[in-house]
Structures are given as structure tokens and as C-alpha cells.
Amino acid sequence: MTSQRLNKLTPYMFMAPAAIIMAVALLYPLGYMIYGSFRDWNPSQTIGESEFVGFKNYITLFYDPAFRESLSVTLTFAFAVVTAELVIGVGLALLLDRNIRGMSVLRTLFILPMMIAPVVVGLMWRYMYHPTVGTFNRWLKSWGFEGVDWLGQHALLSVIIADIWQWTPFIFILSLAALQSLPRSALEAARIDGATAWQQIWYIKLPLMMPVLIVTALLRLIDAFKVLEVILVMTEGGPGLSTEIVALRISRTATEFRELGTAAAMSNYLLILLLVLTLAMFAITRLQEARAARLARQIQEEG
Amino acid sequence: MLKSLKRASVGAVSAIALTTAAVAGPYDEYEGQTLIVNFPAHPHFDAVMKILPEFTKQTGIEVEVDQLPYLKMRERQTLELAQDEGEYDLIAYVVFSKADYVYADQLENLAKYFMNPKLADPSYDADDLIDGYVYNIGFAGGNKGYLEGKTGSLFGIPYGSETSILGYRTDIFEKHGLEVPETYEEMLEIACKIPELEPGMGGLSSRAASGHHASHAFLLHLAPLGGRVFDDQWNPIVNNEAGVQAANALKTIVDCGPEGAASFGFGEALGSFLNGDTAMFLDTTVVAGQINDPSKSQVVGKVGWAMHPMGVRRGSQTGGFGIGIPANAENKEAAFLLMQWLTSKEGDKLVAMAGGNPSRFSTHADAEVNEKFPHMATFGEALQHADPDWRPIIPVWGKINADLGTTLSKVLTEDLDIQEALDGVAERTQAVMEEAGYYTWQ
Incomplete structure (x- = not known):
């Protein structure tokens, strides 16, 4: 039973390194950007110090000529x-x-x-x-x-x-x-x-x-x-x-x-x-x- | 006996120690330290590079320079200054960074260094520093928040600063018997007369390209014509009569300027004057070196200098760079010593002789400097009228500046009505200021 389960898991384990690298290299920056877009954030601040503003940035942009x-x-x-x-x-x-x-x-x-x-x-x-x-x-x-x-x-x-x-x-x-x-x-x-x-x-x-x-x-x-x-x-x-x-x-x-x-x-x-x-x-x-x-x-x- | 001898020897030892301490120079403690400084790639700081070995020779303090293009420099500093421990001990900053850095508590207040008797040089003579530059680049927290005043304090010292000046072709002016313009009316009249007198030649080269360039050129005329961007309550007044006059002046200059002037950036504007395609140039003093350099200029020896013409008042621009100590610097005291040495009378003269822009009145009046650079006296006179408030230095200025610059570019290229254009800018500026909290007290 255990060996069967291990067998089933094997392909995922082989995929794991690639998946992890992909998550770190692709999804993390993307997530960071999405997270940042909900904040009032200037470059002199770290992202943690910035203020959460919800969809304000998106709404302002939508109406910005x-x-x-x-x-x-x-x-x-x-x-x-x-x-x-x-x-x-x-x-x-x-x-x-x-x-x-x-x-x-x-x-x-x-x-x-x-x-x-x-x-x-x-x-x-x-x-x-x-x-x-x-x-x-x-x-x-x-x-x-x-x-x-x-x-x-x-x-x-x-x-x-x-x-x-x-x-x-x-x-x-x-x-x-x-x-x-x-x-x-x-x-x-x-x-x-x-x-x-x-x-x-x-x-x-x-x-x-x-x-x-x-x-x-x-x-x-x-x-x-x-x-x-x-x-x-x-x-x-x-x-x-x-x-x-x-x-x-x-x-x-x-x-x-x-x-x-x-x-x-x-x-x-x-x-x-x-x-x-x-x-x-x-x-x-x-x-x-x-x-x-x-x-x-x-x-x-x-x- | 023994006791008194002992006392005497103790006295002698302490006397010797005192003498040694008194003889020890202000730099001894810092000898062998290495300062890392961040300077822009800019003619003034190229001159600074030539005088830094002299500082090391006099003080034993080594200086390592990270020289970057100035827009890159700002990006790099923004990242460095936000760290807990920064890499830089001393930075040169563009004047509009002052608002951001001081607001984010990233620059050292210089009071504690000038109060420290071991660090402050009594012969420094701060009153000799050019007022307009110090107020514009060094001070924060005073009038309007970004100028000198009773609540203000000093965060940097102007270094590599510049003002505006009128350059004119002496040969062309002589040939046609033209008088050097003293007022805006005269200048605009001559600017439009030149293309008639010298076919193919433009009147005055000015920057006009969309964005920062157009906005800079407009503000250059706004102050002498009596305008401001905001009134004392932060209401935008850029669309009042003076604003319209300034925009009109810019439009006239571009229309009577060389071909394609509406898309000129600073480089093209200067280039056309250096190539002999225009008869006048109204912009920064920093170009003087290039105009006299035969490898870059075809007008060597044919250029005279005059003060920025007067509208209802005199008011030339203030800008360029200052130097300050980052709050996260490692060797702050040694950095102060370098800053003080560079801006001292000795350092200022050295840098002027190497081709830099001096920051002191005395350097502008110095006989030796004037012998080498005859324009220096006129520049010094122009500096008496340097206006520290010709543009606001507030954190949201970048956004307002961009809007002003793109809108003016539409005036120049798409014939947008001036009043309508400036009304639009004023309206959008009001919204930006409202959001930034400037009307909280109204």
C-alpha cells in the first residue's frame, strides 16, 4: 500500500523542484505586484509601511484621462x-x-x-x-x-x-x-x-x-x-x-x-x-x- | 617631597597630553577611513573628481566615488536610503529629491555637526554661501515647508548648483546693431527679429519637448513675469495672467526658434546654440564650459553673457545638486568633514578652477577664477537674484510637473488654447493637492 502510494507520488516528486522554482521565480513577483497594487506605496517606504487602500488605485486609473x-x-x-x-x-x-x-x-x-x-x-x-x-x-x-x-x-x-x-x-x-x-x-x-x-x-x-x-x-x-x-x-x-x-x-x-x-x-x-x-x-x-x-x-x- | 614630585610629574604628563591633543588636527581621528560617496555624471562632479586627491592628501581620508547618470542615481539612492545600513556616506542629490528624502527622514540634520567644535571649522563662513542655493537645496521645514524660515533647518549644502543666464552671440548682435535684452519684451522682440535678419537662424533656443523640458522652460519665464504655481494657501494659480504670459513667451520663443524647436530637449536646445543655429540661449549656467570648448562648440569666443531678463521682477532659476549625509551612513562625521572641505572657500575655489560651478559669492568674485573664466563675474551678479521658490519642491511635484509639461507641449504642437490648457492644469493640480492633504486646514 505504502509503496503503491509512493509510486503514485514519484512523478510529483520529480516535478517538485521545477514547480518550486516556478512558484518562486514567477508567482512570487506576480503576487508581490498584485499585493502592491492595493497599497498607497512610495519608493522611500518598504511595502510593509505602506497603507492599504483597496481598489482605489484601480478606480483612480479607470477615471484618469x-x-x-x-x-x-x-x-x-x-x-x-x-x-x-x-x-x-x-x-x-x-x-x-x-x-x-x-x-x-x-x-x-x-x-x-x-x-x-x-x-x-x-x-x-x-x-x-x-x-x-x-x-x-x-x-x-x-x-x-x-x-x-x-x-x-x-x-x-x-x-x-x-x-x-x-x-x-x-x-x-x-x-x-x-x-x-x-x-x-x-x-x-x-x-x-x-x-x-x-x-x-x-x-x-x-x-x-x-x-x-x-x-x-x-x-x-x-x-x-x-x-x-x-x-x-x-x-x-x-x-x-x-x-x-x-x-x-x-x-x-x-x-x-x-x-x-x-x-x-x-x-x-x-x-x-x-x-x-x-x-x-x-x-x-x-x-x-x-x-x-x-x-x-x-x-x-x-x- | 616625593608626593610633590609625583604631583609635578602627573602635571607634566597631563600637560604633554593636553599639548598633543591641542596639536592633533581635526582630521587625525578619521585618518585611514574610506568614505563611499555617490555623485552624478555631470560636468561639475567631473571637476570634483579632479580635486578629491587633494582632500585625501590633506586629511588622510580616502574617498571612493560611485558616479552614476543622474536619473539612475536617484533610483539607486531611493533603494539605498531605505536600507537599515546604507552603503553611502555622502550623496549628491537633485533638488527635487530633497522633499522626498527629508520627508522620509533619510537625510541627517546638519545642526549637530555644525555645533560640534571638533568638526566645525570656525573659518567656514556660511554667510558667503549663495543664499538662493542654500534656501532652495539645503533647507527644509521653513516657509511653505520646503524653504528657509524660522522653523526650517539645514539638511544639505548646495554643490553643483546652477542658475539661469542669457547667452547671446556677440558677432550677430554687433552685425545688426542689436542691444542685449534687459527685459522680457526686448528679448521676445529680438528673438523674433533674428530669423528675419539672419535667414535660417533661430532666435532663442529653449527646451520645449513634452514633459519635464516644456515645464522647465515655462517656469523659467513664470517667476520673472510675476507668477507662481501656487498661492500661499496652496491654490494653483498657474492659470492667472502671469501664467498665460509665461506660456505665451514660451510659444513665441518656440515659434521664432530653430526648426523643430517644439521637440527639443535640453541636449538639442544646447546643441543648436553650439552649432550656431540660434542667436540666444536662456538656460542653466552649467553650459559655460562646453560653449568655450572647441571640440564641442562652433561658437567659441562669440558668446557674451547677460542676466536673465527682467519681467516685473528679477528671478532666475535655482537648481542642480546639493550634498547631504544619509541617515543610514556608516561614517557620518568623516562625511561631514568631506562635505565641509568641498564647500569651504578653499574647496570651492579649487573646484571652480577645475571647471565646476562654485557655490560661494567670494569664488565668483575671485580674481584668479575670473581671469580663467571671464563669465564668472556676470554669473555671480545673476546669483544675487536667484529665486529659490521658482518651482515648488513638494513630494507630489513630479506628477504636477509631468502634467504641466505634457499640456504645454500640446499648446506648442497642437495649438491648444493657452488659457484653456492652463485652466486644465490648475484643475488637475487642485485634485492632486487635495488628495495629498494640502487642503486639510482650509
């Missing part, structure tokens, strides 16, 4: 960059999915922007956008156009362009890997049936790549919600609050306003938002899979 504005900036930014990066990245992958000489060199070149430290990317773009000495305005002026006030009048667009430049390669490289691992038989069958290149892309390649694309998009979306350094260096959130994404607001709330409790509550809002998005994405994938399975069954039954 600045927080709402930065939430809407974040949503605009995240969806804009992910959509643009998906279109460009997948497009590039479709174009380059063939045997070109020197492909490995090209691939390395394409992913270079991803390897650059975000602070450097921010600085580089900030100088390229500079109103007088920046590359873009010098080009524009040498072609006889008016200079554009990139980081003033069009700050959000400028930040979006910089992010697309840096992160499109990520989507490109994953899409290319997905394309190259597609079953060749399906494509050959389509070709024999006389499908055009566009038809192959729309009806075969893209649907088969979909699971990879959804995960890729999700990863990028989560990342885009948390991007901080590039925007911090380029615009510091300005002008006004036009590029102040939530991650930047959290950092300012903690360091400039010295309100750790509010910053923690903001992080939790962001966490909840990301959780909802992730769950929604997975739900969509599940639904699609179920539909595909049903279709497959129907075809089999009819056949």
Missing part, C-alpha cells in the same frame, strides 16, 4: 505595427521563398535590425528624424520638398515606422521557416490542378501557415504592448501624450511620480489586457481547428 489616452495610444501603436509587420514580413517571405544564391547571407542581413539594442535603434531614428540635420529632411529638401516635422506633428507615425523597421524581420524569418516546411505534396497537387501563383498563396500557403502566423502575431503583439526603450529615447512620450504608451507611463509613474501602487495597478491592467488578447487568439485558433476538423469529417463521410 491621461491613463486612458496612453491606453488608446498603446492599442493604436500595437495593432498598427503588428498589422504592418505581418503584411510586409509575410509578403517578403513569400517573395523570397525560392532558391536564390546567397540566401543565407540575405537572411542574416534581413534580421540585423532585430539584433541592435533598442536604445541604439531609438537614438539612430531620433537623429534620422532630426528636423534640420536628419537624413530624411535632408533628402526631402534636396529633392525640393518641404521638411517634415517628424517627431513633432507626426510622432506616433514616426515611432510606428521605427518599430516596423526593427521587428518586421522577426515575422519574416518565422514566416519563411513556416513556408519552407509546408507539405510540398499539397503545392504540387495545386500546381497540377492549374492553380495560379495567387491562388496557391491564398488557398494553400496562407491557410497552412496560419497556426504559425497566429503565434507569431501574438508574440509580436505582446511585445508591442511592452515596448519602452525605443519610444523613451525617441520622443519621451511626447508631444503631449501622443506617444506615451502604457509601459512608458508605468515607468514614469514609478520613478517620476513615485507612486508604486498606481504603477503596479497599471501593470495589472496591462496584464489583464494581454491575457484577454491571448485567450481570444487561442479561442479563435481552436474554433478554426474545430471547423477544419468538421469539414474534413464531412468530406470523408461524403467520400
